[in-house]
Amino acid sequence: MNIEARIAELGLELPEAPAPGGNYTPVVRVHDMCYVSGHGPLKPDGEMLRGRVGSDVSEEEGYAAARQVGLAMIATLKANLGDLDRVVHIVKVLGMVNAAPDFQNHPKVMNGFSDLMVEVFGDPGRAARSAIGMGSLPGNISVEVEAIVQVRD
Numbered sequence: 001m002n003i004e005a006r007i008a009e010l011g012l013e014l015p016e017a018p019a020p021g022g023n024y025t026p027v028v029r030v031h032d033m034c035y036v037s038g039h040g041p042l043k044p045d046g047e048m049l050r051g052r053v054g055s056d057v058s059e060e061e062g063y064a065a066a067r068q069v070g071l072a073m074i075a076t077l078k079a080n081l082g083d084l085d086r087v088v089h090i091v092k093v094l095g096m097v098n099a100a101p102d103f104q105n106h107p108k109v110m111n112g113f114s115d116l117m118v119e120v121f122g123d124p125g126r127a128a129r130s131a132i133g134m135g136s137l138p139g140n141i142s143v144e145v146e147a148i149v150q151v152r153d
Helices: 003-009 059-081 106-121
Strands: 027-030 033-039 087-098 128-134 143-151
Touching: 003 106, 027 059, 033 059, 059 087, 059 106, 059 143, 087 106, 106 128, 106 143
Parallel strands: 087 128
Antiparallel strands: 027 033, 033 143, 087 143
């Protein structure tokens, strides 16, 4: 099954690929590796999920925000690659959680992103990962994720 068919089977809705919010490019490709800039939890209606996990939003809402980041990143990969079947492996993920000072479950929040990647891409969606807490994120978004993705021509 191809990846776009899998997305449809799962009933997922991708947002529009987000435009850069500054002087950078969403994806830089070097040989067979794509370096994907940090993405936020962009919903299909163009709104971002906001709030600090552990104070403004729950851990479960943080998980949902991380999952939404995954959908935004998939939209960017599709826009830049043209065909999601070109994705070979999600190699490395850095997840940043906008967290209250006493929040400690950053990995559980980031499972929202990681679980989605495995649902969509299968085992090649399972990446090396870091999950860290941040004092703030741009626009008070709940989660930001950047990734390194191996692709084929």
